[in-house]
Amino acid sequence: MADASGLDALRSIVGHPHVLDDPEVTASYRTDWTARWVGTCRAVVRPADTSEVAAVVRWCSSNGVHIVPQGGNTGLVGGAVPSAGDVVLSTLRLSSIGEVDDRSGQVTAGAGATVAAVEAAARAAGWRYGVDFAARESATIGGSVATNAGGHHVVRHGMTRRQVIGLEVVLADGSVVSHLGGLVKDNTGYDLGALMCGSEGTLGVITSARLALVPDAGERAVALVGFDSVDAAVAAIGPLRRAIPELEALELMFADGIASVAEVIGASPPLGDVAVMLLVEVAGGHDPIAVLGDAVGRLDGVVAVAVADDATRRADLWRWRDAHTETISRVGTTPPHKLDVTLPLPRLARFIAEVRSLVATVAPEARLWLFGHAGDGNIHVNITGLAPDDESVVAAVLELVASMGGSISAEHGIGRAKRQWLHLNRSPAEIAAFRSIKRALDPTATFNPRVLLPEIEATSEGVERS
């Protein structure tokens, strides 16, 4: 019998056990982390190496089959969720990590290696990986490069793009472009690796990355600082950044989020009844605890402080921040609508006030959760209590962000969730340039056709517009 679905052809490339088509087995690959998006697919294909990835891509592009690249499936914008007929190309078997090169402070990692595994390899060699966030145990290097992930240490080390020295990528025709030589200075034409950072699986499959590591800064200290107002907390961001050259993280939390985390983890809020908090981490330098104490002592509006220098107590303070995402999914009455926006820092406090009153007006039945990476002006706006397809609050919040000069995606990407609002941040000329890049690198529209770029509408004159 002819193999209409192509599964036999795919099995001949990756081996029978690595083509999954039983809907029960594929369920976790078809459902996003929040459970807001559930897709269907032809199969999940799990290649073992770059040559198998290339053969799968070649087969799909010549048979008109879409590929959704997927790593840890922790993305928060629906970018790794397939639609009927798609192949999910899982990179989880590409998890090797090479030796850390101590001379350059670099390592080569397979796309399926987790962020935590790369950090462990770096640490064992006396280095650190500059990117960290709560999904570290599942999120992969391929996925974090494809989303240009941010996280807790952007204030010091920048986004994932800054760590990428070079990539190996499989393009739509099955060709492999590999630039893993580790040269920091290399002005030999277009930087294809940088283009792949943040491309959300639309331009190719990343199979390997050459990553820059950062020196292990040594001694660390963390403070949780409570303020009497949002204005005071936001006003503290600049002075803390100026006073602490070794600032590693600067995170924002609110009393209602902390109260819900307390309920979930079964502990009392660490600072008692405090409206707004900054979590401040210092790594390295001379006597970080003294540096922290001195910087916090000069701030206005501080009402409570907890300080930790040993690893256990630092982890206890961090748990209040890292547990937010899990808590929202457990306590919220519906899967959250998740937005991650950046505001210019001088407008952050006003945005926080305005978004609260906007959501209360547009959806009085909904619950709003705010928290984020204060040092970067990045605030996570989560809303629970909405129907999964209700986009009215999302539209209102993203329009407010754009009107205040902010970005509708600080770090999670556009995915499916925000493609209809890309025009709020990108001009028609920019979107046209994006489409030209997509057509040039993926002429068969094989890779992730439903994410990032807005759907093209046909007008009554038969003209396409985005």
Ligand code: FAD
């Ligand atoms: P996936 O979810 O599998 O995929 C994400 C996107 O990348 C999809 O569009 C997919 O098609 C594409 N992709 C995946 N692998 C490849 C590849 N090899 N080649 C090409 N394209 C590929 N994000 C942050 O930026 N900062 C945070 O602080 C943060 N915290 C989080 C905390 C929690 C608890 C959770 C659940 C998520 C968090 N995230 C955060 C979001 C998420 O973890 C990141 O976006 C992460 O980079 C996704 O990695 P992944 O391997 O799970 O990718």
Ligand code: MLT
């Ligand atoms: C975080 O900073 O914790 C994340 O980006 C995840 C989220 O937005 O929930």
Ligand code: ZN
């Ligand atoms: Zn975040």
